Amino acid sequence: xxxxxxxxxxxxxxxSGSELNFVSSALADKLKLxxxxxxxxxxGISKSQKTVTxxxxxxxxxxxxxxxxxxxxxxxxxxxCELPHTKINVENWSIPVDLHLADxxxxxxxxxxxxxxADMFFDILRNGFVKLRSNLPAMQNTHFGWVISGSIxxxxxxxxxxxxxxxxxDLTDSIAQFWQLEELSEKPPLSAEEKQCERTFTETxxxxxxxxxxxxxxxxxxxxxxxxxxxxxxxxxxxxxxxSEYYLxxxxxxKPENSATPSRVVFNASMPTTSGKSLNDILLLGPPxxxxxxxxxxxxxxxxxxxxxxxxKKFRQIRIQKHHQALQKILWRNTPEEPIQTLQLTTVTYGTxxxxxxAQRCLFQLAEDEALNYPLASLxxxxxxxxxxxxxxxxxxxxxxxxxxxxxxxxxxxGFQLHKWKSNxxxxxxxxxxxxxxxxxxxxxxxxxxxxxxGIIWNSDSDAFSLTITDExxxxxxxxxxxxxxxxxxxxxxxxxxxxxxxxxxxxxxxWLEKLNWDDPIPPEILLSWQxxxxxxxxxxxxxxxxxxxxxxEPKCIQLHGFCDCNEKY
Numbered sequence: 001x002x003x004x005x006x007x008x009x010x011x012x013x014x015x016s017g018s019e020l021n022f023v024s025s026a027l028a029d030k031l032k033l034x035x036x037x038x039x040x041x042x043x044g045i046s047k048s049q050k051t052v053t054x055x056x057x058x059x060x061x062x063x064x065x066x067x068x069x070x071x072x073x074x075x076x077x078x079x080x081c082e083l084p085h086t087k088i089n090v091e092n093w094s095i096p097v098d099l100h101l102a103d104x105x106x107x108x109x110x111x112x113x114x115x116x117x118a119d120m121f122f123d124i125l126r127n128g129f130v131k132l133r134s135n136l137p138a139m140q141n142t143h144f145g146w147v148i149s150g151s152i153x154x155x156x157x158x159x160x161x162x163x164x165x166x167x168x169x170d171l172t173d174s175i176a177q178f179w180q181l182e183e184l185s186e187k188p189p190l191s192a193e194e195k196q197c198e199r200t201f202t203e204t205x206x207x208x209x210x211x212x213x214x215x216x217x218x219x220x221x222x223x224x225x226x227x228x229x230x231x232x233x234x235x236x237x238x239x240x241x242x243x244s245e246y247y248l249x250x251x252x253x254x255k256p257e258n259s260a261t262p263s264r265v266v267f268n269a270s271m272p273t274t275s276g277k278s279l280n281d282i283l284l285l286g287p288p289x290x291x292x293x294x295x296x297x298x299x300x301x302x303x304x305x306x307x308x309x310x311x312x313k314k315f316r317q318i319r320i321q322k323h324h325q326a327l328q329k330i331l332w333r334n335t336p337e338e339p340i341q342t343l344q345l346t347t348v349t350y351g352t353x354x355x356x357x358x359a360q361r362c363l364f365q366l367a368e369d370e371a372l373n374y375p376l377a378s379l380x381x382x383x384x385x386x387x388x389x390x391x392x393x394x395x396x397x398x399x400x401x402x403x404x405x406x407x408x409x410x411x412x413x414x415g416f417q418l419h420k421w422k423s424n425x426x427x428x429x430x431x432x433x434x435x436x437x438x439x440x441x442x443x444x445x446x447x448x449x450x451x452x453x454x455g456i457i458w459n460s461d462s463d464a465f466s467l468t469i470t471d472e473x474x475x476x477x478x479x480x481x482x483x484x485x486x487x488x489x490x491x492x493x494x495x496x497x498x499x500x501x502x503x504x505x506x507x508x509x510x511x512w513l514e515k516l517n518w519d520d521p522i523p524p525e526i527l528l529s530w531q532x533x534x535x536x537x538x539x540x541x542x543x544x545x546x547x548x549x550x551x552x553x554e555p556k557c558i559q560l561h562g563f564c565d566c567n568e569k570y
Contacts (some may be wrong), residue, residue, distance in 0.1 A: 001059040002031040010113035018117035023073035027113040028056050057276050064100055067143035070276035071120055082109040093132055102145030194287035201361055232342045246279045246327040267351035279327055286357025289364050293493050296386050301549045303393025305400045305425055311388040312417040314359050318348040366414040377406035397425055424463040464544040474534055480511055481518040483530055496545055
């Protein structure tokens with residue numbers, strides 16, 4: 001069905017081995033449906049790869065029955081070659097004339113417009129199976145009509161088999177982050193969708209009497225006592241039609257190494273429903289509102305006296321409109337013996353596409369609203385906040401304490417609290433002092449796997465940066481995929497160890513020039529360099545770098561030195 005509600009005839013290939021559905025770009029353009037971004041790598045035969053960047057939701061209907069269903073389709077320039085590869089003579093097949101074929105021209109070569117995968121394959125099957133003569137295919141009844149499948153005798157030495165598809169986690173994003181950490185880029189102008197998101201926020205967001213933000217979209221918390229979720233009785237559920245409900249899958253993630261939050265709940269708002277769409281598919285992403293991580297940490301290095309703190313449960317301090325809370329339901333019970341309950345989340349939920357935007361946008365709006373009362377804290381909140389952490393400082397202790405006081409009062413106005421205070425001076429009030437003097441700034445990275453290998457740590461006692469290195473990278477294998485994955489784990493946003501990371505980039509360039517398949521072992525020469533690189537990494541454990549860039553409060557001359565790699569190995 002196109003964007004005007006009219007059905008367009010197309011040819012589909014059924015593939016129970018495919019985890020995704022696919023549509024050709026030609027048909028997607030013809031349907032004129034709104035596409036949304038997708039970043040998925042598809043594996044085919046011999047582990048050949050294709051990156052999919054767009055997807056659409058299509059209503060698929062039968063021309064013979066009343067069957068109709070919405071599905072998500074990934075967009076490919078070309079799904080496969082024309083099928084069948086040559087015209088098949090079916091005159092002697094004795095196909096029953098009373099059986100309506102899904103594709104009356106199945107034996108003639110034609111373009112494949114759609115590939116329907118496993119999520120719908122068995123839904124379309126109906127009772128009815130006919131085996132044609134020996135050495136001929138069989139016929140299966142479906143909602144689309146009778147389909148024919150099987151081997152046939154061909155007078156040719158060339159045979160063509162179907163290919164099952166699989167999905168893998170995308171290494172491209174990690175590699176891109178590795179290269180982009182050192183890039184300085186200007187913020188692009190807002191897109192039409194981002195402008196719409198900003199308008200929606202402005203028109204629908206208010207601050208209520210309890211100093212909480214009442215927000216347009218979603219969040220969750222399982223702690224009913226805090227009011228971040230409410231139990232919904234059965235008669236309350238009947239107030240909503242199925243179209244206005246969404247149930248979030250959820251599970252626990254255990255991180256024993258994180259003493260503050262060893263476990264947390266993860267919600268999956270990307271799970272498609274029977275409509276073929278997920279909650280995230282219909283949410284606006286919103287434009288980025290926070291500064292670049294590089295800018296924040298670089299400013300942090302320009303002060304003599306500094307402080308850091310975290311916002312307590314930032315997402316859960318932002319409530320959403322009641323008429324949207326039905327889109328954030330979960331199923332829950334404390335023990336297997338208890339009946340299943342329906343909980344409805346009332347606050348912005350981590351795992352929804354718009355959650356980071358909503359949280360940061362609320363802080364930005366709070367800073368704007370209170371700029372006259374707290375001018376210094378307002379600037380910090382807008383400029384020096386990344387995720388839930390705030391980094392700030394000044395050239396005198398009194399000034400830093402004034403900033404601290406303003407931040408506390410400003411955040412209170414929005415119902416937010418601050419904790420985990422750290423500073424590089426000893427006169428921090430004991431009420432705010434954190435027991436831990438070490439801040440792991442790699443937690444600011446939005447890729448948790450990066451922080452496990454190489455990250456930045458700030459020790460407030462010594463006021464210096466150091467590097468934490470685990471042994472995980474030593475266990476990385478020697479295939480192209482494994483080496484690139486290991487390199488992509490290096491997290492150095494400030495370029496403190498550029499002379500080291502440049503060697504990793506040179507290795508990466510060599511691997512690309514070799515044009516290896518992803519799981520091919522790397523050549524001996526590159527393997528030797530890779531093993532030597534891994535061997536030397538632990539030597540960085542003793543490296544410390546002073547946080548403050550300025551040794552003198554009134555420098556007479558400041559010089560800026562640049563560093564870049566060369567076209568060839570130096």
